[in-house]
Every structure is written in C-alpha cells, then in structure tokens.
Amino acid sequence: MVRPGGRSARVQQAVHEAVRDLEAEGGRETLTVPQIAARAGVTPSTIYRRWGDLRELLSDVAVERLRPETPPEDRGGLAADLEAWAEQFLDEMSSPPGRAYIRDALLGDPDGSNAGQCSAYAADQVDVILARATQRGEPVPDVETVLDSVVAPMMYRILFRPGPLEPAYARRLVSSLLG
Amino acid sequence: MVRPGGRSARVQQAVHEAVRDLEAEGGRETLTVPQIAARAGVTPSTIYRRWGDLRELLSDVAVERLRPETPPEDRGGLAADLEAWAEQFLDEMSSPPGRAYIRDALLGDPDGSNAGQCSAYAADQVDVILARATQRGEPVPDVETVLDSVVAPMMYRILFRPGPLEPAYARRLVSSLLG
DNA sequence: ACTCTTGAAGCAAGATTTTTGCTTTAAGGT
DNA sequence: ACCTTAAAGCAAAAATCTTGCTTCAAGAGT
Incomplete structure (x- = not known):
C-alpha cells in the first residue's frame, strides 16, 4: 500500500x-x-x-518527464492548434533528451503501462484540441485518426530513422490530414 | 578486421x-x-x-531476425500487394515474439544503426511493391508516404498501445491511403 | 612453405553490482 | 498507547562485469 x-x-x-x-x-x-x-x-x-532493475526505474522517471505540463495552446482554430501542438511535440520529442526519455519509457516492463501512458498523454492533448474545435462548430477528425496520421509518423521517425526532423514535417502531416 | x-x-x-x-x-x-x-x-x-553489453548483443540478434526473408508477394495490383504485405507485417510484428524483437532492436546504441535498419527493411519491401506497380503503369505514392501512413501507425500501436490488433486495421490504413 | 603481424579470444584476478535472509522502522488501524 | 504490516536497512553471498596479460590463428610478406 x-x-x-x-x-x-x-x-x-x-x-x-x-x-x-x-x-x-x-x-x-x-x-x-x-x-x-x-x-x-x-x-x-x-x-x-x-x-x-534500472530499466524499470528509468522508465518510470521518463514517463513522469513526458507528462505535458500545460494544455495545448489555443490559437483560435483547429488547424492552427494542431499545427502548433504537433510542431512543439516534434521539437521536444526529437531533441536528444526527448528521444532518450521515449526510449527509456519504452524499455520498461512490456506488460507495464508506461508506454501506454505516453500515448495517453498525447491522446489527451489532442482530445483537448478537438473538443475546442467541436465547440467552435468546426468539423473534426477523431482522436484515433489524429494519432495515426500525425503522432505515429513523428514517433516512427524519432525512433527508427536517423537524421534531423524539421518543424515543417509536423505541419505537413497536419495539413495533409485536414486539407 | x-x-x-x-x-x-x-x-x-x-x-x-x-x-x-x-x-x-x-x-x-x-x-x-x-x-x-x-x-x-x-x-x-x-x-x-x-x-x-547484453543490450547491444540482443539488439544485433533482433535486427537479424527482423530481416525479411522473402520479397513481398505479388497479387497483381498495388492495393492487393500493399494490403497483403501490411497485414502480414502487422501480424508478425504484433505477435509477442515480434514485439520483443522490435523492443530489443530499439535497445541498442541510440547512435547505432540497428533501429534504422528495421525501418530500412520495411522501406525496401515497400519499394519492391511500388516498383512493380510502377511497371504496371499504376499511379503510386512514394515510399515516404507509405511509411508515414501505413507502417508508422502500425508500429506506433505495437509499441505504445496495449491491446489486440486486427488484420482489418492494416487494410484500413492501406485503403485510406490509396482510396 | 615459413615466419611475422595483428586483431581477437582465453584466462584469471579484482571490482562492482545484484540477490537474499533477517532485522528494524514507521504509517495507519484498533 | 499498542498492534499490524508493508517497506526500508543491513550485511553476506552470489553473480556479473572489467581488465591486464597471455595465447591463438588468419592472412600478409618473403
């Protein structure tokens, strides 16, 4: 207890x-x-x-650090909100410390909830953005779709592909979803 | 040497x-x-x-096991080829051993090329499919697009989200790309 | 064929980390 | 105040990791 x-x-x-x-x-x-x-x-x-073991501990610490501290900024429209959020997300997560935290979080107990928590954080943030857009009366995709077409590609590149990631990449993903 | x-x-x-x-x-x-x-x-x-250390070794072994043994099956058309490939990919990668290999591969030296190799394998397979489609005269997306909209979402779910993954998910990703 | 060179493997001692049984502590319940 | 109990401390034993030195064998040069 x-x-x-x-x-x-x-x-x-x-x-x-x-x-x-x-x-x-x-x-x-x-x-x-x-x-x-x-x-x-x-x-x-x-x-x-x-x-x-050390991995579990590092995983716990990493997840804590990956928790967003503030709700996504409100820029007045779905596209602008999502773009701003995705850009910041990519920026933070693709930095050397960001990558290290993600890796640490993934390396914990496979059956533990640490990795799931990371994705839940992102889902929550996206949810806030989508809820705001809904209230404005804008047409919105659902969270799953945003995760699939915006979050997942960014994560995939961060984890599996070497090389720099420009903010434009985040914007491109968002506009190809909403466009 | x-x-x-x-x-x-x-x-x-x-x-x-x-x-x-x-x-x-x-x-x-x-x-x-x-x-x-x-x-x-x-x-x-x-x-x-x-x-x-053990991590590096496991990572090396995992990458070896993740190397595709055969080129993607030819089903006569881009959509069918991609769907079949994605379905099999999802099936293999989301199985417990598949997940373990992916995790092991990520475990190695962050600056090493092991994780990159995984993505290169997928890219190669996709490339074969797209090249075939091009030769048939079909219009084709580029590899990057397929990685972003088909491979990345599958990997994201495998790594970050608990729960079962049905073959239909792979098909849905492919058809929302090509549709 | 016979050395020579060299990078990698073997060995063994020492350092460090990990496990484990038992004891002690302190938070919360009665 | 006194139990109960989950978790922390302690210390010894086990296992793992590191390291300096030696030995081996593949390939190069003669």
Whole structure:
C-alpha cells in the first residue's frame, strides 16, 4: 500500500530526484543503481526491491518527464492548434533528451503501462484540441485518426530513422490530414 | 578486421545462435551474458569485448531476425500487394515474439544503426511493391508516404498501445491511403 | 612453405553490482 | 498507547562485469 506522504512516498521522490539530477549531470550512460541509491540516501536493495532493475526505474522517471505540463495552446482554430501542438511535440520529442526519455519509457516492463501512458498523454492533448474545435462548430477528425496520421509518423521517425526532423514535417502531416 | 569464415565470424555465429536457442527455450527474461557465453562455448569476456553489453548483443540478434526473408508477394495490383504485405507485417510484428524483437532492436546504441535498419527493411519491401506497380503503369505514392501512413501507425500501436490488433486495421490504413 | 603481424579470444584476478535472509522502522488501524 | 504490516536497512553471498596479460590463428610478406 502506498501511503501518500509516508515513507514510501518520500523514498520514491528521493530516488526519482536522484535520477533526474544524475542525468542532468551528464551521467546518462553510466547511471547505476548503487550510484542512484547513494545520491538518494537510500540502500540499493530498496531500489532493487521496488523497481526490480534500472530499466524499470528509468522508465518510470521518463514517463513522469513526458507528462505535458500545460494544455495545448489555443490559437483560435483547429488547424492552427494542431499545427502548433504537433510542431512543439516534434521539437521536444526529437531533441536528444526527448528521444532518450521515449526510449527509456519504452524499455520498461512490456506488460507495464508506461508506454501506454505516453500515448495517453498525447491522446489527451489532442482530445483537448478537438473538443475546442467541436465547440467552435468546426468539423473534426477523431482522436484515433489524429494519432495515426500525425503522432505515429513523428514517433516512427524519432525512433527508427536517423537524421534531423524539421518543424515543417509536423505541419505537413497536419495539413495533409485536414486539407 | 572481420574475416569472413575466420575465427571471429565463427564466434559471432555461435553467439548469435546461442542467443536464439536460449530465447527459444523461454529464457527471454533471464538471459545473461555468462549463460550465453557458456552455451556458445566462448568466454564471457569475448562477448563483453565485442558487444559491450547484453543490450547491444540482443539488439544485433533482433535486427537479424527482423530481416525479411522473402520479397513481398505479388497479387497483381498495388492495393492487393500493399494490403497483403501490411497485414502480414502487422501480424508478425504484433505477435509477442515480434514485439520483443522490435523492443530489443530499439535497445541498442541510440547512435547505432540497428533501429534504422528495421525501418530500412520495411522501406525496401515497400519499394519492391511500388516498383512493380510502377511497371504496371499504376499511379503510386512514394515510399515516404507509405511509411508515414501505413507502417508508422502500425508500429506506433505495437509499441505504445496495449491491446489486440486486427488484420482489418492494416487494410484500413492501406485503403485510406490509396482510396 | 615459413615466419611475422595483428586483431581477437582465453584466462584469471579484482571490482562492482545484484540477490537474499533477517532485522528494524514507521504509517495507519484498533 | 499498542498492534499490524508493508517497506526500508543491513550485511553476506552470489553473480556479473572489467581488465591486464597471455595465447591463438588468419592472412600478409618473403
């Protein structure tokens, strides 16, 4: 049982924070459980018992960082909203840290909900945009369609294809959907 | 220098085969370097020196297994060819072993070419289909478009969204592209 | 054919990480 | 205040990973 405010919660916070700090200090590649434990002021066995292994822990931390902090900006129309959102999404996710978080999130337990959470975040953001458009009386595609034709291609390129991704790519996807 | 037929090549083969065998025996989750080394009749340090760590090795093996063995079937027309290919692709990739290979492939060095190779395989297959259609005189989309609107959505669902994927999904993507 | 060179493999010791049984702590319930 | 219990600490044992040095064998040069 996780008691909010209890010891468990404090330990979890400390460990997550230790991971973020160490990542920020550039130790991305050399992160180890004992190192994280030391920084968090916790025993390694606590981490092994709670998370199982480093991948699970990194996956948890990554998902937290991928959670959007603000609702998508309102630019007055569906096309503008979606384009702005897609462009920002692509920009954040294709940056080196963004890519690292996505990979980390995917590497956790295959049957866990971490990867699903990422997609849920995107779906929620898109949903907000579509709901606004609906209220304005604009015709809107459904969320699934947007995920398939805008989000998925961006993610696919980020994960599977080397090379730069320009903002224009996001705009192109959106306009080929709405056009 | 890798001399084909030389000792290096034999060791590589033996190690890859050991991984495949052990995976087939169900030890997916408990695979370790010493275990693989023992099965391959090789010293663990050989594996560490050649691959660096288990992730790199699994990634290499996964990419090999993801290489298509046969060119896409010719069904006489672009739509039929693409549908059949997409359906089979989805079927293979969304199966538990398929998903595991994809994840393993992504696991390797982010700057390595393993993930890129996966996408290249798909692109090659699509290319064959499109080239055939061109020769028949059919109008064809370009490879990028097919990757964006057919391959990417399937991969996105496989990686990020839990739940079953029906063959109809692949067909729907193809027909919404060509329709 | 016979060395010579060289990159990779083997070996073994040492360092580090991971697991595990048991003890202690502290949050929440009675 | 006193139980109950899930989670944390501790420490020893097991396993894995690293590393310096040695040995091997494929291919090149003579």
